Structure formats: structure tokens, C-alpha cells
Amino acid sequence: MNRRQRNKIVPNIWIIAAKRSNTAHNYFALYAMDWRRGARLSWEGWKRYEDLLQFHVPIKRKVAGRASSSQPAAKIAKKALFLHLNETQYEELEQLFYQPFSKKRWKVFMKEHTYKEEA
Structure with a gap:
């Protein structure tokens, strides 16, 4: 792998995290993580899921570069993990997101909070 390939964020x-508050208003945030390079990106602030889906996610082609491309969030939503969190769980996600990467802590968090359908 050359230097240019190492600098890409993939x-x-x-x-997609939906934070439920006591006032019945949802708050949506989109997170992207690149395990290999230790990169993470986040976008937040949507009150409606439809508004999130219309957002075009800007992704830089290189960490230090100026060129960027975008991808619609509706396309990303098909492959994203969807988490329904209360305020405490959302704070835990925020703390985990901004700490140094630990795959073990992420596995535990995702196992606890990923919705699984009962068969």
C-alpha cells in the first residue's frame, strides 16, 4: 500500500443513531469509522429521518487533500447499523466515539445496543 492509499478515508x-428524549423528539446522527486507519467522521443535528436521507455526505478523498466527493445518505442508510438510543446511551456512544479506538469496547457496545429481531 502506498502513501496515497494510506491517506484515504474508507x-x-x-x-445511524436515533436519540430519543423524554419529550418524544428524535435526534439523528450519522457516524462513519475507518478501523484500519483509525479515522472517524460524524454529522448530526437532524430532527427528522427524511432530512437525514436527503443529506449528501461529503467524504474527502485524502485526509490532507482538498478534493472531495459526496454520497447521498439514503444510499449509506442501506448498509448502516441503526441504533435506537436513549439520552444516557447516546452520551455513552459519544464518549466511545471520541476516545482512542478499542475494538473490544466497540464490540461490547454494539452487541448491547444493536436491535435484533426475535424469530
């Missing part, structure tokens, strides 16, 4: 995991 998100491996996309997470």
Missing part, C-alpha cells in the same frame, strides 16, 4: 462502518 469508512468500514456506518452508524
